[in-house]
Amino acid sequence: MSANKTSPGIAACVLAGAIWGLVFLAPELTRGFTPLQLSAGRYLAYGIVAAILMAKSWRRVVRQISWREWRGLIWLSLAGNIVYYLFLAEAVQSGGVAMASIVIGLLPIVVTLVGSRDRGAVPLRQLMPSLVLSCAGLLCISWQSITAENHGSVSGLLCAFGALASWTAYAVTNSRWLARLKSVSAHEWSLLTGLVTGVEALFLAVPAFFGGGPAHQASEWMFFISVVTAIAIFCSVIGNGLWNYASRVLPLTMMGQMIVFETVFAALYGFVWEKRWPTAHESAAMVLLIAGVVACASVHRPKKSTEISRPLPLSEEAAPLRQ
Secondary structure, eight states: HHHHHHHHHHHHHHHHHHHGGGGGGHHHHHSSSSSHHHHHHHHHHHHHHHHHTTTTHHHHHHHHHHHHHHHHHHHHIIIIIIIIHHHHHHHHHHHHHHHHHHHTHHHEEEEEEETTTTOOHHHHHHHHHHHHHHHHHHHHHHHHHHHHSOOOOOHHHHHHHHHHHHHHHHHHHHHHHHHHHSSSHHHHHHHHHHHHHHHHHHHHHHHHHHOOHHHHHHHHHHHHHHHHHHIIIIIIIHHHHHHHHHHHSSSSSHHHTTHHHHHHHHHHHHHHHHHHOHHHHHHHHHHHHHHHHHHHHHHHOOOOOOOOOOOOOHHHHHHHHHH
């Protein structure tokens, strides 16, 4: 891992987390709409925006990828976008933001554990301090949720774990695809994912918008369209592009810990939305989560070579004097 790429990669992860944290507010902002409508609307908008941005470079990019890459994009679009967001939206609306963020907060630990099995990865024993700090932070959030009056529903909890499994599969697979691909940029790969996701979202549109759901006023539809379009542009296009860049320059064990920033920023936005300060448990959780990231980054810091400045043994220094 090159030292001059580590800092930009970490910065990209922080920005992606700051943008992705907004995703947790979308189901709250559009309470009158179903998770299926929210998912279909967001990814239809993602596909349209991606198509516009790729119009000029489409012919060049499409020549660089084969059917094998298209199959990978189909899987990534389903796992990381369609299925993940369906589960997440249902988890938020059924179990609440706190419960959903707790389960999704396990992502750094799960992805890091998977990444530790990669060839040349940092040994798991060196990652233990950062994992312990992350676990401690999640326990603080969990305690806050457990002691609350509303514990959420069983279906919401199951959907949250479904979102966790889906995005873990996406994060690991996408990172490995980007490591193999050399012919397209990280941003182009993100836009290709958006195109495929938009096509897949068409299959959701009919049951989502013509399935006899609750009626809405024209103003409500306009607000819904503005929310899903904003989420598509910022979270899907910009956020995914930043994440793909980081995935190309940082190892998977480090990328796993970087997902923490989505949880931290989602919590911060939640405090602003609820117009309150974080509790002691929530403050401790965020400090511990960030400390875990710092510990992980220090483990992955490139080691400087000491071959030039290493002093010679005394016997070697004295050898010329004996001749």
